[in-house]
Amino acid sequence: MNRKREAYDRLAVGDRIRKKRVQLGFSQDEVAERIDRAPKYCSDIERGTCGMSTETMLAISECLDMSLDYMMFGEQTDEEARRQENDELAVIHILSGCSKQQRDYAIRLLKLYIASMQIS
Incomplete structure (x- = not known):
């Protein structure tokens, strides 16, 4: 063993x-x-x-x-956790100012972008 x-x-x-x-x-x-x-x-x-x-x-x-x-x-260090949380809050803030149609489109684009980057 x-x-x-x-x-x-x-x-x-x-x-x-x-x-x-x-x-x-x-x-x-x-x-x-x-x-x-x-x-x-x-x-x-x-x-x-x-x-x-x-x-x-x-x-x-x-x-x-x-x-x-x-x-x-x-x-994660505390700084890395804060940076990730800030990034997530920034995305939420941006999307909150959009109409439902814009938000749905932005989410589809983001998902497509992430999927395309995983192929590289």
């Missing part, structure tokens, strides 16, 4: 990286270029099929303005 224990959950880490990349509107190619890594490697990281060096973790953290605690363990 000598099973190797993973240092971290690569699938969860990759998912958090992908979600943050999409939230920021970056393609995988853009992130790869910004952190000076191959696009295939960035794709493998997001899919959780490979690990990362400390240098790569730091580069991704800086590129995506994401704390290492959140990237590796899903633990």
Whole structure:
């Protein structure tokens, strides 16, 4: 029963990286270029099929303005939680000033945009 224990959950880490990349509107190619890594490697990281060096973790953290605690363990700092809450409140505020028809259209556009970014 000598099973190797993973240092971290690569699938969860990759998912958090992908979600943050999409939230920021970056393609995988853009992130790869910004952190000076191959696009295939960035794709493998997001899919959780490979690990990362400390240098790569730091580069991704800086590129995506994401704390290492959140990237590796899903633990948000108070500042990150406030920033996310402010972003959500901004969207609610914008939508609250729209008619029902405008709101429905904006929601459909947002869903379409998010879906298209997940393909990258």
